[in-house]
Amino acid sequence: MNRTAPHTELPPASRGVPGRFRGPFTRWPRTADAVLATALFLATTFLEEGPGDSLVFRPLTDLPPPVLILFAVAGAALYRRRHRPVAVLCVALAAWAPTLGSSYATLGGVVIVALYSVGRHADDTRWGPLGIVAAAAAITVDGLLASLPWGDVGFGAVVMFGAWYLGRRLRLRAERAVRLRQEQAAEARRIVAEERTHIARELHDVVAHRVSMMTVQAGAARMVAAEDPQGALEAMAAVEEAGRQALDELRHLLGVLRPEAERGGLGPQAGLADLPRLVAEVREAGLDVSVTGGVRLPLPARVDLSAYRIVQEALTNVLKHSGPGTRTEVHLRGEGDGVTIEVLDDGRGVGVPSVSAAHDGLPGHGIVGMRERAVLLGGSLDARPRPGGGFRLVARLPTAGEPTGDAA
Template sequence: MNRKRGLRGPFARWPRASDATLAAVLFLATTLVTDGPADTIVTRPITGVPIPVLAVFAVAAAGMYRRRDKPIRALGVAVAGWALMLPTREYDVGLITLFAVYSAGRYSASGRKGQIGLAAAMAVLVAEALVRWTPLDETVAGVVVMFVVWYTGRRLRLREERAAERRERQAAEARRIVAEERTHIARELHDVVAHQVSLMTVQAGAAQAVAATDPESARQAMAAVEQAGRQALDELRHLLGVLRPETRRDGLGPQPGLADLPRLVGQFAAAGVDVRVSDGLRAALPTRIQLSAYRIIQEALTNVLKHGGPGTGAEVHLREDGTDIVIEIIDHAQPVAPSPQAAGHGIIGMRERATLLGGTLETGPRPEGGFRVSARLPVAGESA
């Protein structure tokens, strides 16, 4: 980026100073240089130019100082000055007008106004040709040159506008992706912390219930609350760090996967839920599948603990079915709290995870008692 800035010319680096210099150069060129015999260019002394003509030259050239922010006005001043010079048949501001025509194409936001200014400049050029008896081919050449100059400026402006629009679209797309990613991480935050808080709530309730009769069990329950609380804080710090704009994804730790199931089962065992895992998976799974499978199992077991309480038994079955994997979580207890069907974000979050991977989720009570959660995730399928 710095290299590109280093290659920028003075008109881009110091626009005001450059435009002031351009105005001065155009004034001197218009005043001191004129057409000579046989299509030659000669100089003339400034003392030979009438004061009113010098004033017109000065005003027309001064308009070029504002050619970037007032391009149409600068062109109008130049064209008006050129028209005033027509009766003299000797003096003109055609050179200044040519630069003003380019500036109108390059810097004017209104293409229609630029075209009107170009037409006015061409009209004055033709009028001068009639007054001075200029040959037709020279007049046509002058008109063509003026159009090419304006069109060049216009194309440069349009190209710059398209580049700005492209950069804005890219920036908008980047903002959209960041927003989606943060929404996804917010769901992660709910899933992780809600699981740990549920463990803490159940364990604290159990400790309170047995504190008077079984202090040792109460102590173990409170130790489990402490451990779950520490893990919740660690995961909360981790996920909040991801949500910070300046955080780099390169510094993030690995997300949990199916290899972490023993640790998850141990946490629920400490909370009083007997979880048995049947793993029929043979092939290694992509990280996105492992993460979603882990979170679905975590949320389903959290609901088992929340609605079945300590002492509940649960089974987790993992198996392959063609190109899909099937995750089934079954509990055997009658709910002691509102049905998991009313678990709010829990089941919605599990279904959303399965849907995002192109899979499905089925939930419902079992005829023989308890509750069943079954997720089917395509391994090689496209995400929804």
């Protein structure tokens, strides 16, 4: 096979292979293709088959000018192998054909790379099999003219097919990776849209309810103002309080979906002061929770509520994914103009086979909702598996400044 395939490494996949080492063909595709084309041109020009299937140096003076032109055209065509792979293959086969059966039939390596490029970069799948048939026919003709053993001819055909198949498999894997990323992005957008729908519903339920109360109280105050001034004052005080609460809701868009058990309730907003009660509840459910650190109170209402909800959702996720018995640590830190919440678990609860299985895959509503809370306040949230097992969630919530209007 030395006559048809000089020792040349096939280039790795150029783009789109996730989680792999990014070699020169990915980092610098044009430069790498230029180097590859030059190397193959030099190999086909100065190397020929010697005794015992060895490769020997061939002086440039021994090469007829027409053959040198064919080699130069085939080598130059390889530079366009990503953008015009089918055309490059046709040029390589056309340049190889006149040299078949002679000592100059060393363009097999160029054809191999061209077949790989057709499998890797060609959109039309019909050209690959046609190119393999043409290359196999050329190898057969070369073998008949040069009286090569049929084993060498068959091996050459297998190598040609393997080059195309490798390129095709890498292309299919890259396409699957792109589709997976698109599906994940679409799912994340769907979850965010669903969360924002819940946000709008919660905003309606809370603010509209309070505005309705203001309307009723204001009407009552107007009707009794002449006969019962004290009652009218009390009604107007209630209007003032409800107005302040509604304005706070509208300005800061706390809109994060309350847990199912609280959607119908309009009681006082929870905060970090209620954290001991929350910890007691999850301990009763079987979670081994410890809380360290603290935050100077009072916090702004929107920050206090969001901090409580993030801790609540994080502990709920630990209980749901890792199960009872999981050791969990909650660290609270007040840092200048912000609050940092860190929730760590060891993922060794009852009934969960592995932490990675519990947390891998598409993002769930819980993490997306917590991130929406943090971003709406101008903060950030990071959640990922821990290297030694378990999960780590860190949220940073600023206590000053205006919340942002959109989430990344």
